[in-house]
Amino acid sequence: MTTGGEEPGEPNGQKIEDIVRDGDEYYEGLRRRYVNETRLHVAVVGVVVWFAVFAVLGFGAITTVRGAGVYEYLAAAFLVAVVIGVAAGLAMYANRRRRGFRFEEIGALLKKMKEGGASSEDGLHLMDAMHRAALVMKKRSMDSAFEYGVIGFILVALVGENAGSGALAGVITYLYFRFEALREYEKEEKSYEDSKRDLLQSL
Numbered sequence: 001m002t003t004g005g006e007e008p009g010e011p012n013g014q015k016i017e018d019i020v021r022d023g024d025e026y027y028e029g030l031r032r033r034y035v036n037e038t039r040l041h042v043a044v045v046g047v048v049v050w051f052a053v054f055a056v057l058g059f060g061a062i063t064t065v066r067g068a069g070v071y072e073y074l075a076a077a078f079l080v081a082v083v084i085g086v087a088a089g090l091a092m093y094a095n096r097r098r099r100g101f102r103f104e105e106i107g108a109l110l111k112k113m114k115e116g117g118a119s120s121e122d123g124l125h126l127m128d129a130m131h132r133a134a135l136v137m138k139k140r141s142m143d144s145a146f147e148y149g150v151i152g153f154i155l156v157a158l159v160g161e162n163a164g165s166g167a168l169a170g171v172i173t174y175l176y177f178r179f180e181a182l183r184e185y186e187k188e189e190k191s192y193e194d195s196k197r198d199l200l201q202s203l
Contacts, residue, residue, distance in 0.1 A: 016123045023126050027106045030133060034103075037140060038047050038096045044147040045092040050085030051154050054078055102135050127192060134188045141181030149174030 004148045057077035061070050152173035157166025 016113070016120070020110060020125045023106065023110050023113075023130060024193070026130055026133075027103070027110060030103050030106070030137070031101065033137065034101055037144065038093065040147060041096065042089045042093045042146060044151060046089030047151060047154060048098075049088040053084050054081035057081060065085040065170060067084060102136070103129075105107035105129050131189075131192050134185060134192065135189045138181060138185040142178060145174050145181055148177045 054077055058074055061073040061077055064160065106126065106129045109122065109129060113122050113126065149170040153166040153170030155166075156169035157163050160166065
């Protein structure tokens with residue numbers, strides 16, 4: 001296995017250049033997905049908390065308040081639930097920002113390799129780091145599928161005023177995004193195995 005930098009004109013050097021280019025695209029894709037996931041999680045937390053608070057306060061209004069006052073109580077409960085939901089979403093956003101982006105290892109490896117002197121070991125380390133990131137993103141995508149299902153359930157249940165229809169919509173939404181997550185992971189897994197095999201064969 002080569003321990004020093006390969007010349008760009010050599011076959012192995014060209015292969016490492018391809019890995020760096022693919023890694024750069026993958027890293028940027030991870031950052032975009034991180035931003036989108038943050039927005040999704042903030043929205044899910046806000047909506048779920050709003051729905052839960054409004055359901056509890058609304059149920060209390062219906063069971064305890066009589067007459068026209070129930071509508072005023074429901075309006076107040078709605079506004080209170082909105083405020084609490086927004087606060088929960090902001091707290092979720094602050095927590096995500098505090099934890100930060102967890103794939104900086106890939107960025108550091110790419111920076112090192114772009115500066116020159118990249119070795120075959122660096123290429124293998126980069127590919128392994130991308131593979132570990134793919135495993136993490138698979139789990140996150142599965143979690144996101146469940147969150148999309150929850151949103152689908154809440155929206156359909158509220159608009160259609162039918163919990164059964166909301167549950168069906170939630171299940172269908174979850175299964176669709178779960179299928180897409182697994183399909184994307186299998187595609188990345190195949191690409192990883194092919195690229196690693198080609199690099200090992202070129203050593």
